[in-house]
Amino acid sequence: MKKPEEELRSTLRKLEESGRKIVATRGYTREVEKIRMLEELIKEQLKNENTRYATRPVR
Secondary structure: OOOHHHHHHHHHHHHHHHHHHHHHHHOOOHHHHHHHHHHHHHHHHHHHOOOOOOOOOOO
């Protein structure tokens, strides 16, 4: 099973590639705009990802 950070990086690469392909075939569309927003959200998540375990159990 992949770690969350690895999954985010993998997804980010897929989104970036998809965005490039769409721009190459159709130009900058609303789809690409949404993909770019998702990319930014994932990049932010990668910066803020806390991979440490919780200090106390969740109830």
